Amino acid sequence: MRFKLRWNSFLPAAFLAAAAAFAITLPVSADNSASTKAAANTGINLTMNGKAANPKTPPFLDKGTVYLPVRDMGEVLGTLVSWNVQAKTVTMRYPKLTVKLPFGSKSASVNGQHVALSSPLRMVDGRVYAPLRFFSEAMGTEVKWDKATQTVHMTKSDDYLKLYSWLTIWWDRTTHELYTAKDEQSDVLNIGKLDAEMKGTVSAEGGSQQGGNTVLTFVDKYNNPKPHYDVYSLLIRNNRIVDQKHAAYDRRYESNTSYYEVYDPKGWIEYTVLTDGKIVWLYNDEGKIVATHDLQELTKEDDVFGVQFVGADYLVVRPGRTGLLTLVDLKDNTTTVLADKLLTGKDLAYARDNQTPYPGDTLSFAGDMGHGIVDFAYLSPFQKNASSERLTYERPSYAEERKALPKERSFQEMAASCAVDTVKSVHMQDGDLIYKPLIGANKKDQEGIRTVCRILKKVSSEGTEVTLPKTFPVTFFHGMSVEFTAGDSVSIYLAGGNKLGMGNQLGGKNIFLEDAEMVKTFERLKVSSNN
Template sequence: MRFKLQWNSFLPAALLAATAAIVFALPVSADNPAAPKAAAKTVINITMNGKASNLKTPPILDQGSVYLPVRDIGELLGTLVSWNDQAKTATMRYPKLTVKLPFGSTSANVNGQTVALSSPLRMVDGRVYAPLRFFSEAAGVDVKWEKATQTVHMVKSDDYLNLYSWLTIWWDRTSHELYTAKDEQSDVLNIGKLDVEMQGTISAEGGLQQGGNTVLTFVDRYNNQKPHYEVHSLLIRDNKIVSQKDAAYDLRYERNTSYYQIYDPKGWIEYTVLTDGKIVWVYNDEGKIVSTYDLPALTKQNDVFGVQAVGTDYLVVRPGRTGMLTLVDLKDNTTTILADKLLTGKDLAYARENQMPYPGDTLSFAGDTGYPGYGILDFAYLSPFQKNARSERLTYERPSYAEERKALPKERSFQEMAASCSVDTVKSVHMQDGDITYKPLIAANKQDQEGIRTVCRILKKITAEGTEVTLPRTFPETFFHGMSVEFAAGDSVSIYRSGGNKLAVGSELGGKNIYLDNAQMVKEFEHLKVSK
């Protein structure tokens, strides 16, 4: 995660002294009478806190005055910069500062107040520039022009730590106030205090809203004789911090889960997860605690745990001392060291005996493939003995669900499902391209039945004319682009795009697949996709 330090808080008097413009590609035409001829091309250097900075758009020297590209400089200083093409207005956003500049105007709006520009803007090659003096007067930055070397020296303090995740984040090192903005068009909001002291390399994780909740996690990594991680997770609702949990890990830190969902006939129900390494708190979509789990009590280990997954009746955790990924099954109140069930030979011996750079296995949770109600979990495993290999997919069937799995319908071959495929045997067809989902085909809806007939025709043709291939049990490198055909009998089959004019029946996760190269089938396949 990249980060950079921000300059100090702005003084109100300085804010009213001058204002800004932003560099944007604008058409230079008769509609822009203020646009002068291009300034002389002069190489001007920029340094920030003593380090050379290479801007995408070079500064210019115009009639003896230095002008800087404000988008580039603004981003260098850590502001969010945007352009509203309809209003022809540029905006810089930063904690406690919003500058709006209508192009062509002789004044700007700084924190809601109208301010005259200290000197006119310049438009060169379709881009807007502001005078050097602006950055000193309005941005609270020490700016000096060294004529002999044609260099602009800029110095700013580092009161703000600037981080990026799904949000742009500023953290005030002194007051501990935390500010966020979801994008360059959004206001910078004070969401509360992250009340900790940080001393190492700081990174941010999360920030993507799930339902009404957002989890934002800060990781402070430093060496204290050995690698150490201070992990601070925040639950945010309505742009305010409502809960903070702090955990500390030695040697190894793997990102803790912060979210899971369960299926309900009325729709998916979302839950948010926080942990301090010992207790797991589960929040509903209204931000209320609905479950807590005491990990030392459940595992009978007095340790600090990483939390890789939480489900309706299980947790997947890693105790720090042993490093062995563990399943806590709440259905039958058992704990299982997963390496003992999934690994063998030298891989298992390595997991049990290795201590460098940290103890334990290299398994990681990959998904609940048996949901709902079948107790089948997938794990990714990258063997230390296979260099530059892809992760292998390993499956664990929870013993607590043995009876439920026995009640499942007998597994049918692809050919058997294709032979039976009709509007009478298919329940529904769900289609997606990555995170884009399309309107499903429901057999009970008469208007969808012709589409289901097309799906069945495609399935029959692939299984009858395609080539069968057995894939290794790994993880696909791309998102799923295809459809899931759900049968009334309870089983299902996937049809997916496999590059070019190829369609496939099976799973990119591995096992038996059947491929068919047929442009007409691909055309019919794509025609079934209708946006919701």
């Protein structure tokens, strides 16, 4: 019989009565100096539900009490445990349970009720240690001491499945209620019920946010008899589940996209995406459905689809039966099997004929380059330990628009034209760190733009031109993008050491210049966006 704690309504009488005896009944250590024992492995072992628990820092025994660092406590118990420096308080959070233990106090707070302590917090070598039994029993865990093996055996009910995405998630196997906490300092919130019966190995992914929307995805993998994936996607607003979809995939599952962006002169507009594998729903940042796409109707296939990308006027999907990545063009109502356009020879034959471990190709959406140009990553099954190749597909529906584009200028032509009145903007970044841009129309930015132009002219005139393979860089972009009023742009990036690169790290023609002073000048242009 499962035992469920309902800490929000009462505290078990046995727990309150035994509060003063929470220390594990153990023989007193011959050396009672915790500070000399904490750093060493004292030989004390921990198990949870019969499995060894291996905290990063070994527990220590002092005056009959086993102590464990606060950070390790949460890992062992499946809870969130934090130390508030200002309040000098340890807090453990769990569904329906909040335990607070102030440093130096003789009592703790369990869901707001005071409980006397016999074993207080300890500070050892600058690290906060907490009594293991107190926190374990507060959440209904049975604790037993095995003197012969020097082992603390802990047993707790398996009511909650703990998962991680960008936040911590607990799923109540009995009630199906979901609880989340953004971080160790945040309260655990009940966000509603997941409409699912889990049968296999469960994982959580996503947690992406668009405006006030958050999408969480649960994947239940089991054999039926071949690998099967039940995928549950939840739309969450204001800490409540407002919609959820279920998709079922056989043999192959790739994470579905959960959002897309549309550029507007006033800024990017974000949409949230959910799918059941047959229909795609689009939600605005208020959580309202603004559009739907019936994939079976669009493709004329009675199938279940993985959704890799949703754009303003196209989708990239993978039908389950063929496994061939497909572009659905909403502009001209056509569907294109991308392997037929991007692969040749044995790679195409593999995509068409292979059935192990699943049918289809290994193409994946990589990026929208604008004007109907879409990039895909491809990892050939015939090239072991190779990096992904970048392949480009040009949508026919944009052919006329591409013809009307201005003639592409060379690096030298762009550098020669670079001036305060020809540069629209300069955007700089180091990975996900974005710096303050330089705007051509702002007088205060014009000296910086002149410096950028000097760098462009020097690299283009003195550097060495190299043609890079079309692939994907192994590092984040560290550089700047110079946008001209003529409508084109060029990138300058750090290429390692004292080298600057001009061009595109994704491949094609690039120019490289080894110049330590230019690198220093380049770095000085970066100004925090907070300034």
